[in-house]
Amino acid sequence: MNEREINSRERMKYVEKWAEFVKNNPDEVWSKMQKELIDSQIENAERVKLTKEQVRYIKGR
């Protein structure tokens, strides 16, 4: 197994671990944690302030 395959396997283990957490905890609990993660990503993106032209460039059209 090469390094990439090992990394993929480890990532999948984490995904499964988090999914089990979601499955075994009330919606209010996991969604509070998820909200912190996603909102912080969006707040970072807001700081970038890309123009519409830059977004089109990124998207390739």
Next chain:
Amino acid sequence: MVEFEVVNGELRTKKNLTQLDVFVIDTLTILSRFVDYVLISGYVSIFFGRARGTEDVDVFIDEISEEKFKEFYNAALEKGYEFNIDNAEELYKDYLQDNLSVNMWGKNLPLVRLEIKIAKKYSQKRVLNERVKVFYNGGFLYFSPIEYQIAYKKSILKSEKDLEDARHLEVVFKNLDKEKIEEYVGVVLKEFEDE
């Protein structure tokens, strides 16, 4: 124990809404006034708990007339959204009808986009017809059947991220229809081979 389960085409949940969820709800509240839609792809896994964000929220819509599309476009502009280009007619003819996605985003938040495509293929139309009504807190959204997401991500897309999204759904949902997943796999693989 809060496994998700679709019963008679519906599911109920109550969650802390992320800014991404709020964006999706707001944009789809506008879109749904003009055309039927179904949420597909990564956001499906994210709404149901996947620990990642996304820049693109993908939806299929039903066929829509140019007139209706222009009404939607103007309603979105009034609410502070913008699009790939500032011309509704070109967006309709050169993007939507040409099977390219129409992207919509808040003026101050260009990195989170709603990507709108017309459901053209058999499988896409079927997903729209078999959409699941998901009640959250005080509202509802329409999502693709979970079985379709798993089938498409595992048999067509197959990137690391897609396989992880599919695995997440397999863990958090109960009573998934394995025969339906296999059937969807057959349908999408055939469409892929025919392209």
